[in-house]
Amino acid sequence: MDAMNTRLDRSALAALDLYTVYIGERLGFYRALAADGPATSTELSDRTGTNERLVREWLEQQAATGLLTVDDAAGAALERRYAIRDEEVPALADADHPSFTAHEAIEMVRNARSLPDVVESFRTGNAPPPLTWEPEGRAEWNRAKYLAKLGREWLPAVEPIDRRLKAVPPAKVADLACGTGWSSIAMAQAYPSIVVHGRDLDADAVATARDNAAARGLGDRVTFAVADASHPADPPYDLVTILEALHDMTRPVEVLRTAREMLAPGGSVLVADERVSDAFTADASERDRYVHGISVVACLPDAMGDPDSAMTGAVMRVDILRHYAADAGFGTVETLPVTDDDLRFYRLVP
Numbered sequence: 590m591d592a593m594n595t596r597l598d599r600s601a602l603a604a605l606d607l608y609t610v611y612i613g614e615r616l617g618f619y620r621a622l623a624a625d626g627p628a629t630s631t632e633l634s635d636r637t638g639t640n641e642r643l644v645r646e647w648l649e650q651q652a653a654t655g656l657l658t659v660d661d662a663a664g665a666a667l668e669r670r671y672a673i674r675d676e677e678v679p680a681l682a683d684a685d686h687p688s689f690t691a692h693e694a695i696e697m698v699r700n701a702r703s704l705p706d707v708v709e710s711f712r713t714g715n716a717p718p719p720l721t722w723e724p725e726g727r728a729e730w731n732r733a734k735y736l737a738k739l740g741r742e743w744l745p746a747v748e749p750i751d752r753r754l755k756a757v758p759p760a761k762v763a764d765l766a767c768g769t770g771w772s773s774i775a776m777a778q779a780y781p782s783i784v785v786h787g788r789d790l791d792a793d794a795v796a797t798a799r800d801n802a803a804a805r806g807l808g809d810r811v812t813f814a815v816a817d818a819s820h821p822a823d824p825p826y827d828l829v830t831i832l833e834a835l836h837d838m839t840r841p842v843e844v845l846r847t848a849r850e851m852l853a854p855g856g857s858v859l860v861a862d863e864r865v866s867d868a869f870t871a872d873a874s875e876r877d878r879y880v881h882g883i884s885v886v887a888c889l890p891d892a893m894g895d896p897d898s899a900m901t902g903a904v905m906r907v908d909i910l911r912h913y914a915a916d917a918g919f920g921t922v923e924t925l926p927v928t929d930d931d932l933r934f935y936r937l938v939p
Contacts, residue, residue, distance in 0.1 A: 602654075604697070609650055610681070611694035615725060618647065619673055619682040619691065627660065627672035656681070684729070687737040695728035700886050707890045716894035722793035727769060731833060735771040739832075740779020743861075743927050747936060750857055753827050754780040760827040763788065763851055765818040765844065766834035770798025770811070776830075777802075777811045786823075788816040819843040825853030832861045833932060835913075836905040837888055839898040845917035849939050858919070858937040862905050864929065869904075876930070880904055910935060 613619050621636045622628060628636065630645035637644075648671045651657040656677070660670045679686035699720060706717030745751045754760050759782040764773040767787030777785050789795050795813045802811040816822065818831070819840055829848040835841050848858045863880045866873065873881070884903035892898050901909065907924065914922045914937050925934040 606654055606656070607694040607697050609647060609654075610656070610691055611698045612647060613651070613681070614691040614694060618644070619678075622657070622671070622673040623678045623682040627670040629667060629670055631667060633671070683733075685733050685736065687733050689733045692728040692730045692732075695725050696730065699725065699728060700883075703890075704886065707886055710890040710893055714893055716892065717890055722791075726797065727794060729769055729771065731768070732771045735775040735832075736778070738929070739772060739775040743929070743934065744776070744779065744859075746927050747859070747925055747934075750828055750859060750936070753855070753857075754783055757782075759783055761825070761853070762786070762828045762830065763822055763826040763848075765829060765831045765848065766790075766838070767794075767798060767813065768834075769794050770801045770813060772830065772832050773798070773811050773813070774802055774805060774807060777807050778805070783810070785811045786826075787811065787813040788818060788822065789813070790815065790817060819847050821847055822851055824851040825856065826851050827853050827856045829856070829858045830861075831858065833863070835860055835862050835910070836901045836903050837892060838901075839892050839895040841899050841901060841913045842916045845913055845919070845937070849918055849937075852939065860910065860935040860937060861932045862910065862935075863903055864931055864933040865904050865906060867907055877904075907933070 616639055617637050618633060621633060625636060630648050631641050633639075633648065634641040634644040645666060648657065648659075648669075652659040652662070652671060657671050657673055660672070662669070673681060679688040680690045682691075683689055684692075703717050703720055710717050744754065754762075754776075760780070762773075762776060762783055762785045764776070764785055764787040767773050767789050768791070770787055773785040773787040777783060787795075787798055789798070792815045795815050798813045799808075802808050802813070818834075818838065829851055831844065831848065835844065838844050845858070852858065865877050865880050870877070880903045887903075889900065889902035892900055892902070899913075911922050914935075919937045919939055921936075921938040923936040923938070925936055927934040
């Protein structure tokens with residue numbers, strides 16, 4: 590009993606840390622400290638246009654929990670100066686750095702919003718209502734990782750795909766479930782002749798993706814449309830990507846079948862999805878525990894309601910992906926030697 594109480598107490602503490610990180614990320618506190626240096630509560634509130642008393646409480650909590658430092662803990666409350674450590678800037682303040690982790694706080698807060706509806710989903714078997722885009726949009730966990738690795742490490746490690754993306758005539762890529770567009774943008778930046786068509790069901794995400802591509806001068810080669818991934822697009826494509834999305838789809842076999850039909854001769858489908866153990870285990874690794882948790886509170890409930898839903902959930906093991914690919918008509922499913930702690934990569938060939 591004592592051990593369980595201790596575990597739950599620690600979990601509550603971790604949740605509170607994430608909630609306060611959410612506040613700091615949303616209000617730009619970490620970025621302000623990183624850009625302009627240590628600050629008192631008054632200085633930070635002035636920099637960010639926020640309330641001093643609330644900022645003071647936040648700063649004290651951040652120092653108490655060890656996320657920030659304070660110059661003189663015994664000093665007067667309004668005179669203490671708080672700072673972000675240089676080594677913590679990538680995780681807390683630099684959204685373009687591969688180590689950026691503050692997005693986890695956004696993800697957890699967004700998931701918490703829908704928990705009452707998820708409880709009702711358990712009773713009815715229906716999907717909870719979609720979350721509204723506001724106030725924070727999606728937690729763009731993949732932004733920095735895609736920009737740093739997708740076109741620079743992951744795709745170059747897959748020789749047939751890398752060769753075609755560098756070849757003439759320019760390759761045509763379909764990026765299904767593209768979200769806010771960072772995967773499409775990363776591919777276009779790494780391979781300057783390709784054309785990328787991103788597709789996603791979320792109109793807000795697509796609008797954001799268009800803005801992101803335009804801001805990087807890629808509007809002529811990277812386009813986005815609001816579309817269902819299971820509906821055919823304009824073939825043929827040399828590469829179709831489904832990155833960290835297949836397990837969320839209610840009809841993954843239909844999506845894979847459509848992707849196969851979209852391919853040009855010699856083309857490939859690239860799937861990246863959660864890296865989990867090949868079989869269920871109790872007392873699992875921290876990675877498996879995380880994916881199981883996300884599946885319970887978000888991924889699987891969101892896929893319910895459709896009578897034909899595959900009801901995959903986030904824990905899509907290798908054998909499940911292979912089963913879906915075979916049903917969709919693929920002859921080869923290659924597990925790729927791409928190194929990443931969170932994702933496993935597959936190349937599907939008809």
